[in-house]
Amino acid sequence: MEKLLEVKNLRTSFDTHHGEVQSVRGVTFDLLKGEVLGVVGESGSGKSITMMSIMKLLEENGKIKEGEIVFKGQRIDNINEKQMNKIRGNTMSMIFQDPMTSLNLLIPIGKQIMETLIVHKGMSNSEAFEKAVELLDAVGIPMGRARMNQYPHEFSGGMRQRVMIAMALACSPELLIADEPTTALDVTIQAQILDLMRKIKQTINTSIILITHDLGVVAEMCDRVNVMYGGVIVEQGLTRDIFYNTKHPYTAGLLKSVPNPERLGKEPLKPIMGTPPDLLNPPKGCPFYQRCDFAMRACKENMPPLFKIDENHKSACWLNHKDAPKVSIR
Structure with a gap:
C-alpha cells in the first residue's frame, strides 16, 4: 500500500525558563x-506533540529540532506558514481534544465551518452555507440548517465534537488526526462518534491517526498501533501483535491496568508504579528503566533500538536482544 505520511527521526523541544524540554526524541513511523x-x-x-509537529501548530517556544515529515511525497517540516496553510485544514485536518476550547465561542458554528470551505475551496457564501448544512446532517446533528446560527455553548459536548468533526471533514482530507475524540463523552456518545469515524474512513478513504488512552477503542478501530513513552516509540505493530504478542514491559503494563471482565473479582488491577521520566533531563538509557520489573544494567546506560520482531512488529526493549534472558512479560 502507498505511504501517505512518513515521519523520520522527529525531535521536538520547548524552551522554558527551566531549560529545554525534549518532548519528542527521535520518533519514526x-x-x-x-x-x-x-x-x-x-x-x-x-x-499530541508529535501530531502538533506534523500539523506545524506548536507554541512559539516549540521547535522541530531534527527530522523529516513527508506528506504525499512532499517534505512539509521545512515549508513556510503560507505553504502550510494550503495543506492544513484542506488535505490534512485535526480534531482537537477539547471542542469547547477549539471552537470560537463568539462565532456561530455555521460560519466556522463555512470559513474552511471559502478559504480552501473558493466557494461563495451561499455555496459554503449549503455545504456546511450538508456536513452537519452527515455528522448526525439534527435540524442542521436551523442550527447554523447557534453558538458552541448552545450544543452539548457530544454535539460540539460532531461540529469539530464536520469542520475537519469539510474539505474531504486525506489525513485526519483525532486527538482523544471521545474524551469526557458518555459511553453512548463515544460509540456514535467512533461509528461516525468508521463511516468517514469507508466513505472517503481517509487515513486516520487516533490518539487515545482507551485500549478498547484501539482494539475496535485501529489497524496498527504506536505505543509511546518518554518521548519515544517503545513498541509498534499490528493491533493483534500489540494485544496478543506484547514485547515491551510498558505495553504489558498498560494492558494489565485495563479491567478485564473475565478477571473481575479474581485479581486486582495492576497499576504501573512510579512516574514518567523528566524530559528536562531525559535518561540516556531506556526511559522505562525506573519503573520496569525486568530492568537490567544495559537498560540504564543504553537506549535500546527498535528490535524487529517480525515484518510489522518492533519493540525497543533489551529483552528482545538475542543474548537477553528469556522471561515472560505478560
Missing part, C-alpha cells in the same frame, strides 16, 4: 493510505 493508526501512552509521553 509511517501511515498508509486508508489506514487507521492508533497512538497510545500515558499523558506526557509525546503523543
Whole structure:
C-alpha cells in the first residue's frame, strides 16, 4: 500500500525558563493510505506533540529540532506558514481534544465551518452555507440548517465534537488526526462518534491517526498501533501483535491496568508504579528503566533500538536482544 505520511527521526523541544524540554526524541513511523493508526501512552509521553509537529501548530517556544515529515511525497517540516496553510485544514485536518476550547465561542458554528470551505475551496457564501448544512446532517446533528446560527455553548459536548468533526471533514482530507475524540463523552456518545469515524474512513478513504488512552477503542478501530513513552516509540505493530504478542514491559503494563471482565473479582488491577521520566533531563538509557520489573544494567546506560520482531512488529526493549534472558512479560 502507498505511504501517505512518513515521519523520520522527529525531535521536538520547548524552551522554558527551566531549560529545554525534549518532548519528542527521535520518533519514526509511517501511515498508509486508508489506514487507521492508533497512538497510545500515558499523558506526557509525546503523543499530541508529535501530531502538533506534523500539523506545524506548536507554541512559539516549540521547535522541530531534527527530522523529516513527508506528506504525499512532499517534505512539509521545512515549508513556510503560507505553504502550510494550503495543506492544513484542506488535505490534512485535526480534531482537537477539547471542542469547547477549539471552537470560537463568539462565532456561530455555521460560519466556522463555512470559513474552511471559502478559504480552501473558493466557494461563495451561499455555496459554503449549503455545504456546511450538508456536513452537519452527515455528522448526525439534527435540524442542521436551523442550527447554523447557534453558538458552541448552545450544543452539548457530544454535539460540539460532531461540529469539530464536520469542520475537519469539510474539505474531504486525506489525513485526519483525532486527538482523544471521545474524551469526557458518555459511553453512548463515544460509540456514535467512533461509528461516525468508521463511516468517514469507508466513505472517503481517509487515513486516520487516533490518539487515545482507551485500549478498547484501539482494539475496535485501529489497524496498527504506536505505543509511546518518554518521548519515544517503545513498541509498534499490528493491533493483534500489540494485544496478543506484547514485547515491551510498558505495553504489558498498560494492558494489565485495563479491567478485564473475565478477571473481575479474581485479581486486582495492576497499576504501573512510579512516574514518567523528566524530559528536562531525559535518561540516556531506556526511559522505562525506573519503573520496569525486568530492568537490567544495559537498560540504564543504553537506549535500546527498535528490535524487529517480525515484518510489522518492533519493540525497543533489551529483552528482545538475542543474548537477553528469556522471561515472560505478560
